[in-house]
Amino acid sequence: MTTVPSRPLQSSVAIEDVTSLKERSFGQRLLSSQPFWVTVALLIICVVMAWDQPEAFATADNFYNITRNFAFIGIMAVGMTAVILTGGIDLSVGSIMGLVGVVCGLVLHAEHYWAVAIAAGLLAGAAAGAVNGFLIAYVGLPAFVVTLGMLSVARSLAVVLSENRMIYEFGPWGETFNAIGGGSILGVANPAWALLVLALIFGFIFNFTAWGNYLYAIGSNETAARLTGVPVRRIKMQAYIVSGLTAALASVLTVGWQGSAINALGQGYELRVIASTVIGGADLMGGQGGAYGAVVGAALIEVIRNSLLMAGVDANWQGAFVGLFIVLAVLLQRIRGKRSA
């Protein structure tokens, strides 16, 4: 080992010591993570509401409702996170829900087996996602425009297929289908279990697989990802398929819970889903976000909605509060970004 004679003083620290350092301790990482602060906000709201309205808010029934209600949005938000990580956006998830709901309803109405209905629904969602993904990744059209188009097309297909009628005569397998979306296990609604499992799976995928890593890479520098040999187009297309599939899953569960399929299902949900991911720390420019953030963002929106109802605030104020939290979340992100840069 040769040493340079006039090394400056700082080099008395061996390089090995520096290279093995962690960037930040676990505590510091936690304090600078948005999902952590959103979780804190969520807990504070829950504690305040439980203290203020012990009979109405802090009941098993209410928690059952809250977890089920945000599960649908949360499931879609997890899929949306995959898309937003790549720097894209999927505006069509609400319409895909509508289309999938009608497809499930029609298959059940034709007296097919419940699993066939679910498979057909998931297939419809995946197909819509694949069309989005193909046009965005391979044809190179902007995600905003393509998914805006799909928002219109999928809704229109739902209306045409349903002949603009509500489908509620579900045939012999309807009860099983309804039990899947509307039932509960150990006092927790099935959709909430589905969300938990999905969030764990995607939390794992985002953090511990090459595929997840590529989503972050594409969102943070797409050219670099392509130059280093990441299959950018394939991964982007897959992200939209994932988003279509999660929208389909949310739809299957919603239709089962409501026991009927209407073509207006999921109208306006896309914005609630995107709001959840953004509140949970996802960056719409790509490269930042996670599964837990998406879930906790969806939970926060639902708890605010629920709390306002319990506190007797006019329901029309909900939008204002949710909007406030979206802007606050982005503001928080900006402040954190400045500090770490």
Added chain:
Amino acid sequence: MALLELQGIAKHFGAIEALKGVDLSIDAGEVVGLMGDNGAGKSTLVRVIAGNFRPSEGQIRIAGKAKHFHNPVDARSEGIEVVYQDLALCDNLTAAANVFLGREIKRQVGPFRVLDYPAMYSRVAELFNELKSETRPRDLVKQMSGGQRQAVAIARTRLSNARIVLMDEPTAAISVRQVAEVLDLIRRLRDQGIAVMLISHRMPDVFSVCDRVVVMRRGTKVADKNVHETSPEEVTGLITGAIHTA
């Protein structure tokens, strides 16, 4: 036999001819400087060799065998590594994730192939030690200095046993002390028998580290000379077109 041989490489983008019949060869352990003005075709040539562009005409031979690269992974599997001009780094990823991007170390956990972070961190830490760079594998690249970013990009080329390293303007945006470090690194690569192609605008760098200098102008090769047989003045003349060919 030359390690890398280009024969009549041409590349058209529609009506634009970026490269017109370039011949070039590099031996193992040789450092070749590639010089030329903006738009002379240097970066296009690098991207052709690296598999980013397919040549419109011509042939690439590695150790005598004709090769066709469809993408950067193909070129990489032949031992060709590139340090890109803009470094091609993902700001939101850690240094280690950037070094391993596209060829992550994976571990079998049950039915799943999982990223092996400990193995990647320790391998990248080794590489930074070799490069004598005080860069931490777990740091996000967006928090790094220009020299550290350079180290990450260079560490990427050291990951595999590269036979040819292409460097596109590695010294353009870093401090004087770091330039010396990068030039040292190029010499270290050469001593290990690796062929290095250095694309640079900086005459002193080329003349201090290269064995040969190749000059491009408007998509053609106008000179290919041993550095001892030429001078910065002549090379400048060749780049600007004041001297036609040499």
